[in-house]
Amino acid sequence: MYQVKATVLFNEKAGKAHYRMKLEVSQIAKDARPGQFVHIRCSSGDDPLLRRPFSIHKCAQGRIDILYQVVGRGTAILSKKRRGDQLDLLGPLGKGFEIDSAFSKIFIISGGMGVAPLYMVAQEITRLGQGKEVTVLLGAKNKELILDKDDLESLGLRVMIATEDGSEGYQGLVSDLFERLISSQTSLSLAVYSCGPVSMLKKIAELSSHQGFFCQVSLEQRMGCGLGACLGCVIRGTSGYLRVCKEGPVFDAQEILWDDPGLEIK
Ligand SMILES: Cc1cc2nc3c(=O)[nH]c(=O)nc-3n(C[C@H](O)[C@H](O)[C@H](O)COP(=O)(O)OP(=O)(O)OC[C@H]3O[C@@H](n4cnc5c(N)ncnc54)[C@H](O)[C@@H]3O)c2cc1C
Ligand code: FES
Incomplete structure (x- = not known):
């Protein structure tokens, strides 16, 4: 650092x-x-x-x-x-995403500004080589708020859009689009990397819990020091308190207590 x-x-x-x-x-x-x-x-x-x-x-x-x-x-x-x-x-x-070359099917799922940490994930997965089926799902309220579509496509990845107002792609939430797409997938070979609003991440975490696929999420909390000292960014995890700036911002979806009210930005 x-x-x-x-x-x-x-x-x-x-x-x-x-x-x-x-x-x-x-x-x-x-x-x-x-x-x-x-x-x-x-x-x-x-x-x-x-x-x-x-x-x-x-x-x-x-x-x-x-x-x-x-x-x-x-x-x-x-x-x-x-x-x-x-x-x-x-x-x-902070701790970044664990990108494991063992998975053959990968979804990168962004809601709104969530694309910010995910572009480098897409780049790293592309670098790891051929033979993987990678789909990027970009969700936003409307098509003007979709970011990075061209950059992600130029990495050679399949990019699908979900907008809440239906102005581009699937009409509805990106987590609903994801749920439809994975209904026929084999969970053991599937990895998901995601960032976006807590409600979206919670839905994806629930799907991961039911279907057993690997899922990492990046959380955004208000921060003080950013170094693990002030405890200003603490949330509740399944095995105790977690500092988003130090143990995160990327967590395995199953590490998080998704009903913790502290997860919402105050
Ligand atoms: C690990 C991490 C990575 C982030 N990456 C990005 C990024 O790549 N691009 C980006 O635009 N933003 C990102 N954010 C959010 C960004 O830090 C906040 O938007 C920023 O701190 C707001 O500062 P401000 O002074 O403009 O707003 P403030 O005046 O402090 O707050 C204005 C509004 O923004 C909300 N807000 C404040 N802090 C945060 C926060 N940490 N997360 C979410 N909402 C907040 C408040 O609730 C309030 O509604 C990230 C946050 C974290 C924790
Ligand atoms: S911001 Fe200070 S401990 Fe995380």
Whole structure:
């Protein structure tokens, strides 16, 4: 883990409320694994005081990308950064996805911004070689909010869309589309990697529990230190409390107590 100054190479709009930022930060880029995150000090002053966590979306040649949505003070400040600006980063942090080459059928399932940590999962699975049937399911409220479809297709993966308003692809929730698609699958050869709203992850975790397939999810909790010290991100797991920043943000779906009210962002 490093604390470093990263240089903004670009920070551009990607759709209505989303931005892509590329940062020159060789130390973090060289160690980053799919599912890990960086903790960014958005402001040089004390408003906001706490760092904000963002998944490492892409990583190559000493650079990382983050893909983010403006939802409050920290992300609004981030959206104003320009080429050449410097940001204080901690990273790479947390435990990422375990990508096991043994599985022959893989679903990567994203809801909304959930695609941010999943692009590197898709890249890693592609790198592991041929002979796998990989399907990426991208879900969003409407087609304007679907991110990364072209990038994922250019990795050679089958990409399917679910929109709640039916403006593209399957009309309904991406977890419902997934349930339909797996009804005829053999669970033992199946792996699922997912990130998105808690309600979506909970549904996928229930399917995993009933059908016995391997399933890892990435959770987003509000964070303080990002280093395991403040306990600000704790949730309840099946065998005790879990720090999302340290034991996660990626967990086996069966490790989580999905009815824990602490799972919802307060
Ligand atoms: C491990 C991890 C990875 C993340 N990766 C990404 C990413 O790649 N792209 C991205 O856009 N966002 C990501 N998030 C969420 C991001 O950290 C928050 O959106 C951000 O901290 C909000 O800061 P703010 O100051 O703009 O908003 P605030 O003013 O702090 O809050 C505004 C709104 O955002 C909600 N919010 C605040 N913190 C979080 C949080 N940690 N998770 C979810 N909602 C939150 C609040 O409930 C509130 O409704 C990630 C969170 C975690 C824990
Ligand atoms: S954010 Fe401090 S322990 Fe996780």
